Structures are given as structure tokens and as C-alpha cells.
Amino acid sequence: MSDIRFTKDHEWVLVDGDTATIGISDYAQEQLGDVVFVELPDIGKTLEQGDEAAVVESVKAASEVYAPVSGEVIEVNEELEAAPGRVNEDATGEGWFVKLKLTDEDELDDLMDEAAYAKYIKELD
Amino acid sequence: MGESSAAATPEDLKTSDLKMTPLHGLHLELGARMVPFAGYDMPVQYPKGVLAEHVHTREAAGLFDVSHMGQARLKGPDHETVAAALEALAPGNFKGLGAGRQVYSLLLTNKGTIVDDFMVARPAAPEEEGSLLLVVNAACKEKDYAYIAARLPENVTLEPLEDLALLALQGPRAGEVLARHARQAAEMIFMDARRGSFDGIACHLTRAGYTGEDGFEISVAADKAEAVARALLAHDEVEPIGLGARDSLRLEAGLCLYGHDIDEATTPVEAALNWAIPKRRREEGGFPGAETILDQLKNGAPSKRVGILPDGKAPAREGTEIFSTTGEKLGVVTSGGFGPSVGGPIAMGYVQTAASDVSTEVVLMVRGKERPAHIAPLPFVAQRYYRGKK
Structure with missing residues (x-):
């Protein structure tokens, strides 16, 4: 069973212990188109839920990626600097952006599970 | 996620207020993602995406719907008169423009800043003597037409050609593909303009475009545009290309986008034109x-x-x-x-x-x-x- 959670702004978060891995959804990467650049935060930066965590750029536009939960940045996916297209190829896997040390597990309750998110994006189209 | 900066799409219109080009239905059928642009509902990309569309245009041939752009005829008693009228508004050498040739020019304010950038073609056919064919930016159509009309001598008129569509076929394979349908294409060089026949459909061809590649613009009656587009898309070399790749192609080619790189605050010299x-x-x-x-x-x-x-x-x-x-x-x-x-x-x-x-x-x-x-x-x-x- 998957514990992945989604925001209405199309970020995902997957929690393992007190580590929260975040990225953008497959729906989001498809809407963006080819990702050509990803700007990642500095390690050690503290993010509140909803803060700008990263920036993702397609040929057309730049978009902010918001932190789905609060926490301190403990790791970033440096592979994306050389291979930003990984976000398109595997948005919810190898295309992850940032790992946070989770500060408030209760924030996960605000987010959608996979089934709820699937329903949510279906209503958007 | 939230979008912080996007390419040129004035979002001031609701979808319901948007105009449609004669190819609108075809765009939807091809799976285009549509966006508002200059008052029109236009394809920003097709399922292959901006990157693949851009590369395809540089390697083979891309088909663009540019029917939102304004086409108009400036008409006077003879070439000398109509060219002189336009030379009073733009710094091109229209008097010296040969029959069957086109030139890029700039409509100017009295301060020397740019009202619009546009294409001016002198038709090749003797029966069209005294006409110049203009193609202006979609977002500037009304402004340009009012500006020009107010400054013409009595014996020169401006006639917007509302019932025409405009397609652009761009890329290194464009010439050979188009020549299969319109033999005139093979005889033209860059900036030539000719009346032609595309599988029997009357059209006006110019060997020009806005991608930096070889290519053509095909002006055709609105109700014939879809037939022309489908015939071109039937070739393996040709893919439909949206506004997203049009923008990245013209930027790589160093070409100005009106309202962004040039406007009524910039002069041609500042714009390096x-x-x-x-x-x-x-x-x-x-x-x-x-x-x-x-x-x-x-x-x-x-x-x-x-x-x-x-x-x-x-x-x-x-x-x-x-x-x-x-x-x-x-x-x-x-x-x-x-x-x-x-x-x-x-x-x-x-x-x-x-x-x-x-x-x-x-x-x-x-x-x-x-x-x-x-x-x-x-x-x-x-x-x-x-x-x-x-």
C-alpha cells in the first residue's frame, strides 16, 4: 500500500519515518511539458508548508513547487541538474525534488491520498 | 505548483470571448492544448510537446496556423502611388520593391517608435499592379488598420482581407513538400511572392516565415484552409507545430516578438533593426x-x-x-x-x-x-x- 499524498497544487509527498520526499505529480509534469531546468533549495533551509521549495522550468514557463509539509531540507536531487527530463520520465520516482525532515506529521492530514487525487484531477479536465 | 512566468499569452479574455481560426476544429482533433493568444483560441502545443515540435521544424517541416495574423490589401491607382503612401508610414523601400517580392518593415509613430512590424508583398501578377499585400500582428490588427487608414491619400485604400487563412510551412523539407502540391514553390527564393495553386486551390505563396528556417507562408480562402492543412499533414515530413515552439524557434533565430522585444517605446535603431x-x-x-x-x-x-x-x-x-x-x-x-x-x-x-x-x-x-x-x-x-x- 502506498502512503503517497498529494496537494491541490500537484505536489506529492511520501513519508518514511521522519523523512518526507517531495516532487510533482505525473499530471503536473504532463501539463508542464518538457522540463529543461530545476532550481533546488539549499540544504539546511527550513520550509513552512506552502513555501516555495523549488522552481521547475519547461520550454514555455517557470513554475514554483510548494512544500506540501513543513520541514528542514536534508537532501536535494542533484541528478536533476544534469537530467531535468527525469521529472517527465518518472515524476513520482526518480524525478523527486527534495527530502525534508518532517516537523509536523499532522500536516499530512490536509493532503489527498492517491484515490482522492485521481478524482481531483479527473474533475479538472 | 504555481506558474510564475510564462510566454506571451495575454490572459485578459475568457475562453468564450475568444475568436477561432478556420483550423480550430483541426487543432482539437489533433489533440492540441489551446490557450488564449491575441484574442484567439490557439494551439500552444500538440501531444508531442514543444521540444519535439521545435526540433522537428529544424529537421524536417512544421505546419503552423498563423491565421490569427492580419492580412490586408493596400490599393491605389498604380504601384508608385501605393508605395509612396506606405513609405510615408514605414521606412521600407516599397517604391523599389520588385513585382513578386516581399519585404519586412516597421510601422512607425511620429516619435520613430514601432507601432508594429509587418510584411509587405508586391504581387507578381500584372493585374494586381497597384496593390501591396500586408501581413500584420494579430494583436495589432485593429490598431494598425486604423493608423494606416487615417494616413492614406484619397486614392489609396486599405482593405482588410478577413476571409483568408494563413498557414506557415517551415523547415528544411518545406520546399520539396510544398512543391508536390504547388509547383510554383520550386521556382521561388527567399522573400519571393507568387499567386499559386495548391492542388487546384487558389493561394498566395511567400517564401518566408518566422523560424529562421527556409519555408513558406500560404494565404488561402478560409474555407479551403483545412484541405490545405490536411494535405500537408499527410506527409511524413510534416508535423503540426504550436505557439510554444513558434516562440522558441523565433527566439533562437533572433527575431523580435511585437509587444515584447519591440513596441511603441522602442525605435528601430534601439531594436537593432x-x-x-x-x-x-x-x-x-x-x-x-x-x-x-x-x-x-x-x-x-x-x-x-x-x-x-x-x-x-x-x-x-x-x-x-x-x-x-x-x-x-x-x-x-x-x-x-x-x-x-x-x-x-x-x-x-x-x-x-x-x-x-x-x-x-x-x-x-x-x-x-x-x-x-x-x-x-x-x-x-x-x-x-x-x-x-x-
């Missing part, structure tokens, strides 16, 4: 703002449009401020993004003329971070217009 003012017009003047423009041609303008290559990988979008390495503000980016054929970020913008030399190091302020860059020659990708057999 000096080449659009030929020798006779420089000597004679007689176009709006000639005093300012001729002075700038002689003594330089305070700022200048340049190419900018970021040293890193971060794109610098429109509005990004440009600084010297010592922190002095030099100007602003007017078009910027990722160049798929360049393989990295590219931009155009205005800087103080003193800092406009190629290789000058500058600093771009992207989301509060200093990003080193340098002034680069335009275009970023060599133009490949067909100028005849070597």
Missing part, C-alpha cells in the same frame, strides 16, 4: 520619426537590443533585470527561455549601448539570485533561408 531601413530611405527620410531615427543611425541610441547567453543552465525569462559585473543596472530581458536547438537557455533584451558589445559579461537577477551571462551575437541558430542554387 537598422537593416530594415535601406540606403535610399536613410538619405531621403520622409518616414515618421525620421529625425530621431536618422540621428540615432548616425550617433547611436542610448540602449540596444542584444542577444544574451546565460553561462549556467537557468533560463532568464522576460522581465529579468540585467546588471553590469559591478552592479550597475544595464537593462532588462524582453524574451527569454530555453533554446532546444542551442541546448540551453537563451535570451534577448535591451542594455545600455556602452555595454552591448559581444562577449561583455553581465549579471542576470533570476529570482533573487545573481546568474552570470554574457552578450552574444544574434541569431543563436544560423538562419537558413533559401536564396537560390549556389
Whole structure:
């Protein structure tokens, strides 16, 4: 069973212990188109839920990626600097952006599970 | 996620207020993602995506719907009269424009700034003598037509051609593909203009475009546009291309987008479009703002449009401020993004003329971070217009 959670702004978060891995959804990467650049935060930066965590750029536009939960940045996916297209190829896997040390597990309750998110994006189209 | 900066799409209209081109249904059938652009519901990309569409155009041939652009006929008793009327509004050499030739020009304000950039073709056929065919930007149509009409002599009229569509076929394979349907295409070189027949459908062809590639624009009756588009798309070489790739292609080719790189605050000299003012017009003047423009041609303008290559990988979008390495503000980016054929970020913008030399190091302020860059020659990708057999 998957514990992945989604925001209405199309970020995902997957929690393992007190580590929260975040990225953008497959729906989001498809809407963006080819990702050509990803700007990642500095390690050690503290993010509140909803803060700008990263920036993702397609040929057309730049978009902010918001932190789905609060926490301190403990790791970033440096592979994306050389291979930003990984976000398109595997948005919810190898295309992850940032790992946070989770500060408030209760924030996960605000987010959608996979089934709820699937329903949510279906209503958007 | 939230979008912080996007390419040129004025979002001031609800979808229900948008106009549609004659190819609207075909775009939907092809799976295009539609966006509002200049009052029209237009395809920004098809399922293959901006990157693949861009590359396909550079490698084979791309079909663009540019029917939103304004087509009009300027008509007078003879060529000399109609050319003189347009020369009073724009700095082109229209009197010297040969039959069957087209030229890029600029509609100017009395201050010498740019009302619009546009194409002017003199039809080849003797029965059209005394006509010039204009193609203007979609967002400027009404403004341009009012501006021109108010300044014409009594014996010259401007007739907007509302029942025409315009398709662009661009890329190294465009010529051979089009020649299968319209034999006239094979006989044309860059900036030639001819009446033709596309599988029996009357059309007006120009060997031109806005991608930096060889290619054609095909003006055809609105109700015949879909037949032409489908016939072209039936070839393996041809893919439909949206506004997203149109923008990255023209940016790599160093071409200006009106409302972004040029507008009523910029002169042709500031915009580095000096080449659009030929020798006779420089000597004679007689176009709006000639005093300012001729002075700038002689003594330089305070700022200048340049190419900018970021040293890193971060794109610098429109509005990004440009600084010297010592922190002095030099100007602003007017078009910027990722160049798929360049393989990295590219931009155009205005800087103080003193800092406009190629290789000058500058600093771009992207989301509060200093990003080193340098002034680069335009275009970023060599133009490949067909100028005849070597």
C-alpha cells in the first residue's frame, strides 16, 4: 500500500519515518511539458508548508513547487541538474525534488491520498 | 505548483470571448492544448510537446496556423502611388520593391517608435499592379488598420482581407513538400511572392516565415484552409507545430516578438533593426520619426537590443533585470527561455549601448539570485533561408 499524498497544487509527498520526499505529480509534469531546468533549495533551509521549495522550468514557463509539509531540507536531487527530463520520465520516482525532515506529521492530514487525487484531477479536465 | 512566468499569452479574455481560426476544429482533433493568444483560441502545443515540435521544424517541416495574423490589401491607382503612401508610414523601400517580392518593415509613430512590424508583398501578377499585400500582428490588427487608414491619400485604400487563412510551412523539407502540391514553390527564393495553386486551390505563396528556417507562408480562402492543412499533414515530413515552439524557434533565430522585444517605446535603431531601413530611405527620410531615427543611425541610441547567453543552465525569462559585473543596472530581458536547438537557455533584451558589445559579461537577477551571462551575437541558430542554387 502506498502512503503517497498529494496537494491541490500537484505536489506529492511520501513519508518514511521522519523523512518526507517531495516532487510533482505525473499530471503536473504532463501539463508542464518538457522540463529543461530545476532550481533546488539549499540544504539546511527550513520550509513552512506552502513555501516555495523549488522552481521547475519547461520550454514555455517557470513554475514554483510548494512544500506540501513543513520541514528542514536534508537532501536535494542533484541528478536533476544534469537530467531535468527525469521529472517527465518518472515524476513520482526518480524525478523527486527534495527530502525534508518532517516537523509536523499532522500536516499530512490536509493532503489527498492517491484515490482522492485521481478524482481531483479527473474533475479538472 | 504555481506558474510564475510564462510566454506571451495575454490572459485578459475568457475562453468564450475568444475568436477561432478556420483550423480550430483541426487543432482539437489533433489533440492540441489551446490557450488564449491575441484574442484567439490557439494551439500552444500538440501531444508531442514543444521540444519535439521545435526540433522537428529544424529537421524536417512544421505546419503552423498563423491565421490569427492580419492580412490586408493596400490599393491605389498604380504601384508608385501605393508605395509612396506606405513609405510615408514605414521606412521600407516599397517604391523599389520588385513585382513578386516581399519585404519586412516597421510601422512607425511620429516619435520613430514601432507601432508594429509587418510584411509587405508586391504581387507578381500584372493585374494586381497597384496593390501591396500586408501581413500584420494579430494583436495589432485593429490598431494598425486604423493608423494606416487615417494616413492614406484619397486614392489609396486599405482593405482588410478577413476571409483568408494563413498557414506557415517551415523547415528544411518545406520546399520539396510544398512543391508536390504547388509547383510554383520550386521556382521561388527567399522573400519571393507568387499567386499559386495548391492542388487546384487558389493561394498566395511567400517564401518566408518566422523560424529562421527556409519555408513558406500560404494565404488561402478560409474555407479551403483545412484541405490545405490536411494535405500537408499527410506527409511524413510534416508535423503540426504550436505557439510554444513558434516562440522558441523565433527566439533562437533572433527575431523580435511585437509587444515584447519591440513596441511603441522602442525605435528601430534601439531594436537593432537598422537593416530594415535601406540606403535610399536613410538619405531621403520622409518616414515618421525620421529625425530621431536618422540621428540615432548616425550617433547611436542610448540602449540596444542584444542577444544574451546565460553561462549556467537557468533560463532568464522576460522581465529579468540585467546588471553590469559591478552592479550597475544595464537593462532588462524582453524574451527569454530555453533554446532546444542551442541546448540551453537563451535570451534577448535591451542594455545600455556602452555595454552591448559581444562577449561583455553581465549579471542576470533570476529570482533573487545573481546568474552570470554574457552578450552574444544574434541569431543563436544560423538562419537558413533559401536564396537560390549556389
